[in-house]
Amino acid sequence: MSERVAQSALQAFISRSLSAVGMPESDAAKVAALMAQADVNGQDGHGVFRLPMYIKRIRAGGMNMTPTFKRLSERPATALIDGDNAMGHLVMHHATELAMEKARTTGVAWVGARMSNHAGPAALYATMPARENMIGLYLAVGSANHMPPWGGTDMLLSTNPIAVALPSKDYPPIVLDMATTVAAYGKVKTAAQRGEEMPEGWMIDRTGAPLTDPTRASEGFLLPIGGPKGYGLSLIFGILAGVLNGAAFGRDVVDFNADATTVTNTGQMILALDIAAFADPDAFRADIDEVWRQMKSSARMPGVDEIRLPGERMDRVRQERASKGIPLSDALRAQLDELAGELGVAPL
Amino acid sequence: MSERVAQSALQAFISRSLSAVGMPESDAAKVAALMAQADVNGQDGHGVFRLPMYIKRIRAGGMNMTPTFKRLSERPATALIDGDNAMGHLVMHHATELAMEKARTTGVAWVGARMSNHAGPAALYATMPARENMIGLYLAVGSANHMPPWGGTDMLLSTNPIAVALPSKDYPPIVLDMATTVAAYGKVKTAAQRGEEMPEGWMIDRTGAPLTDPTRASEGFLLPIGGPKGYGLSLIFGILAGVLNGAAFGRDVVDFNADATTVTNTGQMILALDIAAFADPDAFRADIDEVWRQMKSSARMPGVDEIRLPGERMDRVRQERASKGIPLSDALRAQLDELAGELGVAPL
Numbered sequence: 228m229s230e231r232v233a234q235s236a237l238q239a240f241i242s243r244s245l246s247a248v249g250m251p252e253s254d255a256a257k258v259a260a261l262m263a264q265a266d267v268n269g270q271d272g273h274g275v276f277r278l279p280m281y282i283k284r285i286r287a288g289g290m291n292m293t294p295t296f297k298r299l300s301e302r303p304a305t306a307l308i309d310g311d312n313a314m315g316h317l318v319m320h321h322a323t324e325l326a327m328e329k330a331r332t333t334g335v336a337w338v339g340a341r342m343s344n345h346a347g348p349a350a351l352y353a354t355m356p357a358r359e360n361m362i363g364l365y366l367a368v369g370s371a372n373h374m375p376p377w378g379g380t381d382m383l384l385s386t387n388p389i390a391v392a393l394p395s396k397d398y399p400p401i402v403l404d405m406a407t408t409v410a411a412y413g414k415v416k417t418a419a420q421r422g423e424e425m426p427e428g429w430m431i432d433r434t435g436a437p438l439t440d441p442t443r444a445s446e447g448f449l450l451p452i453g454g455p456k457g458y459g460l461s462l463i464f465g466i467l468a469g470v471l472n473g474a475a476f477g478r479d480v481v482d483f484n485a486d487a488t489t490v491t492n493t494g495q496m497i498l499a500l501d502i503a504a505f506a507d508p509d510a511f512r513a514d515i516d517e518v519w520r521q522m523k524s525s526a527r528m529p530g531v532d533e534i535r536l537p538g539e540r541m542d543r544v545r546q547e548r549a550s551k552g553i554p555l556s557d558a559l560r561a562q563l564d565e566l567a568g569e570l571g572v573a574p575l
Numbered sequence: 576m577s578e579r580v581a582q583s584a585l586q587a588f589i590s591r592s593l594s595a596v597g598m599p600e601s602d603a604a605k606v607a608a609l610m611a612q613a614d615v616n617g618q619d620g621h622g623v624f625r626l627p628m629y630i631k632r633i634r635a636g637g638m639n640m641t642p643t644f645k646r647l648s649e650r651p652a653t654a655l656i657d658g659d660n661a662m663g664h665l666v667m668h669h670a671t672e673l674a675m676e677k678a679r680t681t682g683v684a685w686v687g688a689r690m691s692n693h694a695g696p697a698a699l700y701a702t703m704p705a706r707e708n709m710i711g712l713y714l715a716v717g718s719a720n721h722m723p724p725w726g727g728t729d730m731l732l733s734t735n736p737i738a739v740a741l742p743s744k745d746y747p748p749i750v751l752d753m754a755t756t757v758a759a760y761g762k763v764k765t766a767a768q769r770g771e772e773m774p775e776g777w778m779i780d781r782t783g784a785p786l787t788d789p790t791r792a793s794e795g796f797l798l799p800i801g802g803p804k805g806y807g808l809s810l811i812f813g814i815l816a817g818v819l820n821g822a823a824f825g826r827d828v829v830d831f832n833a834d835a836t837t838v839t840n841t842g843q844m845i846l847a848l849d850i851a852a853f854a855d856p857d858a859f860r861a862d863i864d865e866v867w868r869q870m871k872s873s874a875r876m877p878g879v880d881e882i883r884l885p886g887e888r889m890d891r892v893r894q895e896r897a898s899k900g901i902p903l904s905d906a907l908r909a910q911l912d913e914l915a916g917e918l919g920v921a922p923l
Contacts, residue, residue: 304652305682305852334653335685335846339853362815379873379882391811401814403807435876453800459751459885462870463739466749467710470862471853477869498683504653505687505819514818521825522810525727528783534727537807 230560231552232575238263240563240575241278247570248285249292250314258316265347266553269544270404272413273348276559279566280484281314281345287487290314290344296321299341304333307472308340312490315346319495323355323363326499330361334504339472339496345370345483346495349390350404350541356499357392357400360508364498365390368469368476370483370491373412373449377458380433383477386411386449387464392538394502396512398519402538407461408449415444469494578908579900580923585623586611588911588923592626595918596633597640598662606664613695614901617892618752620761621696624907627914628832629662629693635835638662638692644669647689647821652681655820656688660838663694667843671703671711674847678709682852687820687844693718693831694843697738698752698889704847705740705748708856712846713738716817716824718831718839721760721797725806728781731825734759734797735812740886742850744860746867750886755809756797763792817842 242259246252266274284290294313298306306325310318322338329336346352349365356363369385376383386406394400410429418425419441430438430447438447451457469476474494481491502508518536525534548554555563560575567574590607594600614622632638642661646654654673658666670686677684694700697713704711717733724731734754742748758777766773767789778786778795786795799805817824822842829839850856866884873882896902903911908923915922 300852302682302849302852303680304684305848307853332651333681334650335683336652337683337848362819376870376873376882376884378879379870379875381873383869383873391815393811393814401811403811405801405804405807409801409804433876435878452804453753453757455883456753456757456800459753462866462885463749463751466741466863466866467739470866471710471850471859473854477866500653500685501650502819504648504650505655506821511819515814518810518814518818518825521731522724522727525724525729525731527727528781530783531726534724535803536724537810 231554233552234263234267234549236575237266237275237553240567240572241275243572244278244282244566244570245285247572248282250285251293254314254317257320258314261316261320261347261351263553265351267545267548268348268350268541269548270348270350270541272411275555275563277345277347279562282566282570284483284487289488289490304329304336306338308338310340310343312342312344315344315493315495316351318343319346319352319365319497320355322495323352323497323499326497327356327359327361330356330499330501335498335500337496337498339468339494341472341474341492341494342490343474343493343495344491345493348404349388350392350402352495352497353390353392353404354400354402357394357402360394360502362393362500362502363391364500365495366464366468367495368465368474368480368493369406370480370493371412371485372480372482374408374451374458374461375448376462377451377455380448382448384458384461384465385480387461387468389460389464393515394508394512395515395519396509398516398536399538399542401515401518401536402541404537404541407457407464408451409457410449412449415441415449419444468496472496579902581900582611582615582897584923585614585901588915588920589623589626591920592630592914592918593633595920596630598633599641602662602665605668606662609664609668609695609699611901613699615893615896616696616698616889617896618696618698618889620759623903623911625693625695627910630914630918632831632835637836637838652677652684654686656686658688658691660690660692663692663841663843664699666691667694667700667713667845668703670843671700671845671847674845675704675707675709678704678847678849683846683848685844685846687816687842689820689822689840689842690838691822691841691843692839693841696752697736698740698750700843700845701738701740701752702748702750705742705750708742708850710741710848710850711739712848713843714812714816715843716813716822716828716841717754718828718841719760719833720828720830722756722799722806722809723796724810725799725803728796730796732806732809732813733828735809735816737808737812741863742856742860743863743867744857746864746884747886747890749863749866749884750889752885752889755805755812756799757805758797760797763789763797767792816844820844
């Protein structure tokens with residue numbers, strides 16, 4: 228980590244890069260805002276880090292730059308969106324706004340999407356309702372399979388994530404954003420880059436033995452949290468975000484990183500719940516503050532400095548990066564400079 | 576396991592026992608059907624096994640035998656029910672029927688409950704929508720705290736479960752019903768009864784060291800699945816099923832087993848999603864069959880006989896027990912005979 232970049236500068240760079248490959252300006256601005264938000268939030272593996280890959284896919288014709296979203300079906304509290312192979316950020320931003328609009332009347336709404344693509348970190352969408360006195364819940368089919376069913380060796384499942392966000396009063400919002408595997412695949416890649424061993428419990432090989440050498444990652448699988456339980460969660464989340472929407476699941480999942488042209492038909496869903504349908508929102512937010520206080524004030528195990536709540540680290544990083552800028556590694560900076568040169572846009 | 580009891584006989588026994596302590600007959604019949612269903616499904620820790628404890632609480636005045644359910648708030652797709660301190664089975668059966676009725680129109684519905692009580696296994700309610708071309712999702716605040724926040728030692732969280740059920744065509748329904756801890760507390764009790772060590776990973780003591788002696792369970796805590804991830808899930812499920820509904824959470828949770836009189840104010844929620852709002856239900860069910868086929872046909876690790884899907888074991892047990900009866904241990908049988916004597920009802 229050498230240099231820091233202001234959020235606004237990063238966002239502008241992402242926006243002009245996407246425009247340069249044919250994305251309409253208003254769409255590019257929207258995607259850039261979401262991607263830069265991921266970096267500000269500290270979700271580094273899902274922000275500008277992904278830009279070169281997105282651009283590669285766009286230039287290869289693997290995503291549609293002039294999509295038309297269709298509502299394939301609709302009820303007062305539900306909708307199924309066809310994303311027309313747009314960038315996932317656009318599809319899920321649209322889906323989340325629709326879910327929030329519906330939930331304001333019906334109390335809760337569930338909007339699913341097919342024909343979407345990688346949309347960045349799950350928390351981006353779950354936190355949108357949380358900013359308006361709602362609770363957000365997001366599920367997605369991951370963009371590559373890294374896990375077999377429990378006891379198996381065929382890669383049929385992804386790290387299918389869940390994110391849930393809800394507002395507090397004086398404390399940060401509670402934001403859970405987690406994959407259903409013990410470690411995300413990005414952590415394995417990072418360990419490999421650094422020449423570090425992985426702890427036991429992250430991966431196993433095809434015989435079921437622990438795999439701790441990250442350079443051998445292709446010989447094994449990510450382990451689900453709680454063994455069969457995490458397998459069950461990944462399966463269920465994949466069905467709710469994928470199968471229900473007519474999106475890819477199981478053998479149909481396209482590895483977004485390895486294949487830049489095949490339509491991924493990615494599936495995601497967002498649920499928005501209007502807190503006012505259950506409680507006075509101010510009272511609820513005060514109740515969540517009380518949850519914070521109870522957890523934070525728990526006696527601690529030896530060696531533990533602080534009890535954390537989901538979203539706490541994200542909030543600290545957000546505040547720090549919003550004011551001081553986003554740190555970029557030299558390697559990523561060089562990659563983005565190279566990209567700028569290729570696209571003929573001003574570098575960061 | 577010595578003797579088997581027919582489902583109908585078990586159900587009738589539960590019903591007359593509940594009637595004997597003042598529960599109106601139609602309510603007793605409803606609770607008995609759900610409790611016997613838990614036993615038929617193989618969820619032994621949440622069926623008739625709990626009857627003596629329920630009866631103890633009822634006789635102590637800890638549950639209301641003539642409840643009136645109130646809708647504290649309502650929108651087209653949501654409702655908040657005050658269970659009036661009824662048995663949880665009655666509250667959540669009512670809540671689930673309401674959610675299904677709403678979802679038929681709105682596409683999805685979320686019904687929360689406060690002032691409920693222990694309702695048996697989560698799957699009972701998640702599977703109700705699944706029998707009518709819907710998807711069911713149930714969350715609950717567990718009826719005793721067995722887990723601290725991650726890194727802490729104060730028991731502020733329960734094993735807060737999730738159940739999701741969805742229909743297949745030729746295969747059994749997929750039914751995930753899991754606690755957010757590696758092991759349920761019942762498993763610890765069973766190990767203690769049998770004089771067995773627990774495997775590492777189930778519990779830790781107050782210093783964070785593995786605790787494998789189940790007779791020392793009171794000195795430690797259940798471990799969440801995936802460490803901080805399971806802690807996050809338990810926290811979020813508890814907020815959605817408890818705090819949002821104005822039900823007990825954190826320090827306010829009453830240990831249902833240890834205290835028979837204090838009102839528990841248990842919180843639960845059920846979501847019903849009408850599959851027809853997203854897809855042709857027959858086509859969806861066929862798609863779920865294809866999920867079964869893909870998972871079942873995965874190559875397997877050495878020593879693994881079969882890949883299982885969530886709900887598969889439950890379905891096998893259900894078929895076997897529906898035809899051959901429910902096995903009861905001698906100890907439980909003796910306990911139920913004693914209960915029958917106390918209540919002056921015909922024994923099983």
